[in-house]
Amino acid sequence: MNDRNKTKVNSNKIINGIKKFWNFVWNGESFLSWIVFVILAFVIIKYIFFPVLIFSTGSSLPLVIVESCSMHHDKNFDDWWQENGNWYEDRDISKEQFAEYSKKNGFSKGDIFLVLGADENNIEVGDIIIFASGNVQRPIIHRIVSLDPIETKGDNNDRQFTKENNAERIDETNIGSDKIIGKTSAIRIPFLGWAKLIFFEPFRPQSERGLCK
Secondary structure (H helix, E strand, O other): OOHHHHHHHHHHHHHHHHHHHHHHHHHOOOHHHHHHHHHHHHHHHHHHHHHHHHHHHOOOOOEEEOOOOOOOOOOOHHHHHHHHHHHHHOOOOOHHHHHOOOOOOOOOOOOEEEEEOOOOOOOOOOOEEEEOOOOOOOOEEEEEEEEOOEEEEOOOOOOOOOOOOOOOOOOOOOOOHHHEEEEEEEEEEOOOOHHHHOOOHHHOOHHHOOOOO
16 A cells, blocks of 8 residues: 555544544434533633633623613613613713613623623723723623713612622722723623523522522
């Protein structure tokens, strides 16, 4: 057998081996094939999918799950503004301005966002940013209400967080640029994040459990 034929035989063996492995993982019904599938999916997501997302979005956290109801609206925009508008008008944000903001009707716990890289140079009032603050382990996802200094507020909260008014010492009245993880994009997948959140719900305070109301 000449070298060309040997190479062809070896190539066929490799291709057949890949096909058998793929059939085992994708079509296999054994417990072992299921375990291999889970491991393979984990490796692909962690070492291929997420690095590609990080590179393409410019954010260290390219996907984020909304873990609270702080941005939830339970009414249409006009009724919501009737109840909440005074707070924004006191800060020179009119109803007409807010109506032009991204996600003017808020969003809900369990939603997943694609996150874009952001810093003080590419954000504006009305943007929804993801940032770290206090001793809370999860990122905060709130709307910018001021740029100098950078401040945010949850649409569904009656006040801003300061170090003194919450146990986790979150402060959204002076957010350093180094604390900004990114800003939400237009890409949102409603409620899919519940596939993860459901496992942590029993450990949350009673008032923070369940769907937004």
